[in-house]
Structures are given as structure tokens and as C-alpha cells.
Amino acid sequence: MTTTMEVDFQNSLIFVLLCLLSLLCYSLYVRRPQRFDLPPSPPSLPLIGHFHLILSLLIHKSFQKLSSKHGPLLYLRIFNVPIVLVSSSSVASEIFKTHDLNVSFRGLPPLDESLLFGSSTFLMAPHGDYLKFMKKLLVTNLLGSQALERSRCIRADELERFYANLLGKAINKEMVDIGKEAMKVSNKIIFKMLMGSRYCLEDDGEAERARGLVIESFSLLKKLALATLLRRPLEKFGISLFRKDILSVSRRFDELLERILEEHEEKPSEHQDADMMDVLLEAFRDGNAEYKITRNHIKTFFIASELFIAGTDSMGQTTQWAMAELVNNPNILERLRKEIESVVGKTSLIQETDLPSLPYLQAVVKEVLRLHPPAPLFARTSREQCRIRGFYIPENTTLLVNVYAVMRDPGSWEDPDEFNPERFLASLGTGEEDERREQAHKYIPFGGGRRGCPGANLAYIFIGTAVGMMVQCFDWKIKGGQVKLEEAAGELNLTMAHPLKCTPVARPIKPLGFK
Numbered sequence: 001m002t003t004t005m006e007v008d009f010q011n012s013l014i015f016v017l018l019c020l021l022s023l024l025c026y027s028l029y030v031r032r033p034q035r036f037d038l039p040p041s042p043p044s045l046p047l048i049g050h051f052h053l054i055l056s057l058l059i060h061k062s063f064q065k066l067s068s069k070h071g072p073l074l075y076l077r078i079f080n081v082p083i084v085l086v087s088s089s090s091v092a093s094e095i096f097k098t099h100d101l102n103v104s105f106r107g108l109p110p111l112d113e114s115l116l117f118g119s120s121t122f123l124m125a126p127h128g129d130y131l132k133f134m135k136k137l138l139v140t141n142l143l144g145s146q147a148l149e150r151s152r153c154i155r156a157d158e159l160e161r162f163y164a165n166l167l168g169k170a171i172n173k174e175m176v177d178i179g180k181e182a183m184k185v186s187n188k189i190i191f192k193m194l195m196g197s198r199y200c201l202e203d204d205g206e207a208e209r210a211r212g213l214v215i216e217s218f219s220l221l222k223k224l225a226l227a228t229l230l231r232r233p234l235e236k237f238g239i240s241l242f243r244k245d246i247l248s249v250s251r252r253f254d255e256l257l258e259r260i261l262e263e264h265e266e267k268p269s270e271h272q273d274a275d276m277m278d279v280l281l282e283a284f285r286d287g288n289a290e291y292k293i294t295r296n297h298i299k300t301f302f303i304a305s306e307l308f309i310a311g312t313d314s315m316g317q318t319t320q321w322a323m324a325e326l327v328n329n330p331n332i333l334e335r336l337r338k339e340i341e342s343v344v345g346k347t348s349l350i351q352e353t354d355l356p357s358l359p360y361l362q363a364v365v366k367e368v369l370r371l372h373p374p375a376p377l378f379a380r381t382s383r384e385q386c387r388i389r390g391f392y393i394p395e396n397t398t399l400l401v402n403v404y405a406v407m408r409d410p411g412s413w414e415d416p417d418e419f420n421p422e423r424f425l426a427s428l429g430t431g432e433e434d435e436r437r438e439q440a441h442k443y444i445p446f447g448g449g450r451r452g453c454p455g456a457n458l459a460y461i462f463i464g465t466a467v468g469m470m471v472q473c474f475d476w477k478i479k480g481g482q483v484k485l486e487e488a489a490g491e492l493n494l495t496m497a498h499p500l501k502c503t504p505v506a507r508p509i510k511p512l513g514f515k
């Protein structure tokens, strides 16, 4: 009896020891190496992890400092949310070339009852059939080169109005808030490209209302990014941040778009004048469409195209930074003006068809986007675990690409903090050098891979013609003679801390048709 008990006891002990041994082997050879394989991580604090490091008001700069000290691929933890920080072109290139599909998700949690941040917006939608279908519609009908060719007169009209507005200010010696004026123009252009000629009235209230909602949504987007970081710790206490504000803006967007939708249904445009709303309504009614879209999809499409870091804000901000750099660099401004005058002359206003013949203007725009990218950071999420530079990246990890650090990396750019458009002229004529930089992901103001920005062509056209017109037709007076190029704190996009306000002085240029 005793012997049987002893044998049983010995067997159980062996069994427990075997279990412990396998657990040890599992943790050593299966789990532990993965933990040890994570990218390098700077020292962190208990509970909050690296949260104190992002409390700085210029997050992209704090991250840049962190990466220059600890390396271009870092593993950070904000409370219990892991983040992988990417700060060099070689790591960005590996991500876009090798892991593009795996990181084609933004990973923000959608708020499904909201039109603004629901799962069918460009921002939240996972990569798949729906997003592919909507992007195809966006490129074919709005942002691709043929679609841009069709909407050229909308932009030419708005550029003339912009010129007339500045001329009025010059005559009255009034100061101009360049970013604000440029944002108004870019917003009107996108609104008209989307909604068609019926909204072309100068004092159109719907465009104004949409602009107000875009501004509100932008500040919500910033809060949403913060809420995403704090989501997991706060959810434990049943706290959901900003939900009420998001739903309120969504409801007002919904009402505005429902009105516009109904108008389009009552009075559809003739085929040749069909605008984006008509195109989407046709896809909505088409039983054989590649993807069956709903009425809500149509609305979210407009919100996304209007809002997503899109036209309105990014193009306005970049135009402002460009003018600030030019005011501070009179030699560059003079060289640019000479180029424009030699190609466009003194009796016509610069047109977008002139842009290919204005390489220095193109170089100025590129250099401004390099130094002052409107989206200094963008996020992707790994759907599955993967290895980047040999390091283990767990599934569902946010990858934060520091565009600002990549485009100011001294390893890729000579004198990276200098405003020097000439660096983009090396490729003059062939464009080969520019292409090489883009291929190597050294120049990424528009992101990269399949979730890269589809609005890049429109952005180059808008910024090129707006800056070109302001240089061609006006001198710019500013108090103190120099602009402070400081970045605003606590913004999601790269904004000037002190908006550029200067007075235009009309030059002896007389575009035909203007008195």
C-alpha cells in the first residue's frame, strides 16, 4: 500500500517536473526569443512606459531626437499600447517594399455609428475590396491625370479669383493671412471638383458650412489619435473620450450631405457635366457594380476626400510655408520670379499647363514639402507578426513613420535643415534622381505603398500655381522683414506657430482681362 502511494507520488512529481520543464522550454525557445528580438527600446517608466517622451508639444521633434540617440527602429510602449517608431528611409523602404500588404491598415478603432470615423471611411477602412473600389472611383473621377485634366477650368477660375482678391488687398494696402486665404481657395476647389458646377457661386453657403465642419473634424482627428493611445487604459474604467463631439459633427455632416444628395437625385447632371456625386449615385444604383455601395458609403467618401489630411488643410499649410521660406530667401524668390517671367510673360497669369516648363518652381515646392511636411507622422498597423530589419514585430502593432525625421536625415540629405531647392534640380530634365529618392523612400511627404496619398498630383498643381501666381504678381511686405519659421505646438499637422501675415504690393504685371 505504502509502496503504491510512494510510486504514485514519484509519478506525480515527475509529471509536474516534466510540465515545468516544457513550460520553461516553451518560454525559452518559443516565446522568449521573440521578446528578446523586439527592436531596441529606450529606458521606460513603470506603468506609463514611454508616455513621458511624447508629452512634448512637438512630438515629431521629440521622436526625431529619440531616434538619433537610439536608432531608426525603436520599440516604445505608451501605457500598454506598443508602438514601433520608424525614422529612416531604409527601414521605411523595407516596410513599403516587403510588408506593404501586412501594414495596409491604419489600426484606429472605428466608431461605427459615426459617419466621420466609421469603418467605411478612407481613414478607418481595412485594405480590401471596398477600399480598392472606392480608391478606383476616386482616381478615375477626381485625382487621376485624366480626371484632373477635365477639372482644370475649375482650378483656373479659382486661381483668377484668388489673384483678384489679392489685388484688391494690395490696392487697399491690407494685410493677408496667407495660410487662411490659401486654405479657403483649396477648400473651394476640392468642394467644386466633388460637387460640380452647381456649387460654383462665390458666396455659396454649403461650401462655407463644409469648411467649418472640416476644421472641426480636424481638431477631432487630433483628439481621436490621443484617445487611441489612451483607449485601452481608459476603457478599463468605462471612459470613452470625445464620442459625443464626434457624433455631433457626424450628424451635421450627414444633414449637409443628405441635402446635397437629394438635390442631385432630383436634378441629375447631363452626362458630360457629371460630378463625383453623380458618379457615386450611378454606382449606388448599378446592380452589376464590382462592389455594392450604400448611401452611407457615398457620404463617407465625401467626408474622406474633403477631410483626410486632404487638400484643404495640407495644401493651405504648404502654400503658407512656401511663401514664408521665399520671403526669408529673397535670392531664391528672385530666381523663381525670373523663371516664371521668362516662361509665362507679363500679360498672362501662370496656368497649370506652364508647370512642366517651370523646373525651379517644382523644385521649390518639393523642398518646402521636404522641410515642412504637413503630415509629419503617419500610422499603420501590422495585421500579422513580421520581421523588420531582423527584429520581431508582433501582430496588431502600430508602426509610426516619422516623415519629418526621414526627410531631415543627414545620412540621406546634405545640410538637411537648409532650404535649398537646387538639390532637386540635379535631376533636371530626366527626373531620374527624384525617382531614385522616391524609390528609396528618402522623400515621403505623401507616404508610400498602397495606402499612400492619392492626392499628390492635385497637391503639386495647387501649390505650384498658387505660389507661382503670388510670386509672379506681387511683392510681399512683412513687419520686421523676416518670418519666424516656428512650428505650432500640440498640432497633428505641421502648422506655423505664427500665421504668415503680409501685405501684397502689386507688380507691373497685367494679366489680360484684369484692370
Ligand code: HEM
Residues within 6 Å of the ligand: 122, 123, 143, 190, 304, 305, 306, 308, 309, 310, 311, 312, 314, 315, 318, 373, 374, 375, 378, 379, 445, 446, 447, 448, 449, 450, 451, 452, 453, 454, 455, 456, 458, 459
Ligand atoms: C500637400 C498635400 C498633401 C499631403 C502632404 C498629403 C499627405 C498624405 C499622407 C502622408 C497620407 C498617408 C499616407 C500613408 O499612409 O502612406 C495621405 C493619405 C491620404 N490622402 Fe493626402 N496629402 C495631401 C493632399 C491630399 C489631397 C489633395 C487629397 C484629395 C483630395 C488627399 C487624399 C488623401 C486620402 C484619401 C488618403 C488616404 C489614403 C488611404 O488611406 O488609402 N490628400 N495623405
